[in-house]
Amino acid sequence: MLDEGDGVTVWERLRQDLAARRNLDVYATVVVALGTSILAAFDIAPTSKIMSAILAVLAVLAFSTLATRSAVDEMARGGRDAGVRFRTDFPGDLETRRETSSDVYIIGVSLSRALETSYQEFEQNLQRGAKLRILLTDPEADDAAVSTQNKPTRPRPDEIRGEIRQSLRLLARLQADTSGRLEVRTTTSALKFGMNFVDASKPNALLCIQLYAFRQSGESRPIFALTLADGAWFECYRQQAEHLWAESSVVDLTAAPV
Known part of the structure; x- marks a missing residue:
């Protein structure tokens, strides 16, 4: 099984994250991206539907990026006034x-x-x-x-x-x-x-x-x-x-x- 280098397999990390409701947006994006790729590869869904799914994935990624940036900025602001200097x-x-x-x-x-x-x-x-x-x-x-x-x-x-x-x-x-x-x-x-x-x-x-x-x-x-x-x-x-x-x-x- 795949190992992440700290003794925890990818599947174990997935189970832990889902149980704790962590990184759900990332996993949803992965699932949608894989599903869209399969549909496009076998020409199962029309192009318009696939494009809509891709736009949805991009929207989730953009939101996740903004949330991460906001968290980093907040930590930087707090770090200037807190902790041992x-x-x-x-x-x-x-x-x-x-x-x-x-x-x-x-x-x-x-x-x-x-x-x-x-x-x-x-x-x-x-x-x-x-x-x-x-x-x-x-x-x-x-x-x-x-x-x-x-x-x-x-x-x-x-x-x-x-x-x-x-x-x-x-x-x-x-x-x-x-x-x-x-x-x-x-x-x-x-x-x-x-x-x-x-x-x-x-x-x-x-x-x-x-x-x-x-x-x-x-x-x-x-x-x-x-x-x-x-x-x-x-x-x-x-x-x-x-x-x-x-x-x-x-x-x-x-x-x-x-």
């Missing part, structure tokens, strides 16, 4: 979202640049009672874990460890200055991505993911944003973030890092 940089409103959020969770190897540029933002968040969670790579982790984030300058593992310790010192100062709801943990796992998780428990929750690359020029990318509307992908990364947090080590911010 890769980016080369973080969303422009990310800083504003963090500034106004009451619940922020950030993951990164050292987060040295983020802490330097957003220190005042984090300070204001903590002073107004917001919760801030920071997860860094443990400075005592192995070289593979420390070096997982691509950087244009390709720093040595010991240099990155120095950045992590400096970040921990900044975070200790931040906690001392604000006495806010700041929680810091470190992980020895090699992080596969950096993350900004904003408004985690709200309907407008936002996940910004930066996938870490290897020997890539410029910043690690791609970067993409996820919301609750992204369903399983949002939940996938949310769970990874929470598992990392649950299995990491609490940092005592009252003790200055070595």
Whole structure:
């Protein structure tokens, strides 16, 4: 029997389509075309009747083509505004979202640049009672874990460890200055991505993911944003973030890092 290459015969596919009422216009067109051909070959029906049947077949094909084109156009329009879209940089409103959020969770190897540029933002968040969670790579982790984030300058593992310790010192100062709801943990796992998780428990929750690359020029990318509307992908990364947090080590911010 004829096989379509996926283990399903033509007759089985025909049976499935008819049972599900799929592609009925195509099958009707095939039947009419075959019947018309037989009638014409044996001169059974007059030419006028055969021409009428051919026109009917053409009309069905034209309608089917229009329906398919409309469906494709609709998918194209929806694709511009839906689904996960890769980016080369973080969303422009990310800083504003963090500034106004009451619940922020950030993951990164050292987060040295983020802490330097957003220190005042984090300070204001903590002073107004917001919760801030920071997860860094443990400075005592192995070289593979420390070096997982691509950087244009390709720093040595010991240099990155120095950045992590400096970040921990900044975070200790931040906690001392604000006495806010700041929680810091470190992980020895090699992080596969950096993350900004904003408004985690709200309907407008936002996940910004930066996938870490290897020997890539410029910043690690791609970067993409996820919301609750992204369903399983949002939940996938949310769970990874929470598992990392649950299995990491609490940092005592009252003790200055070595």
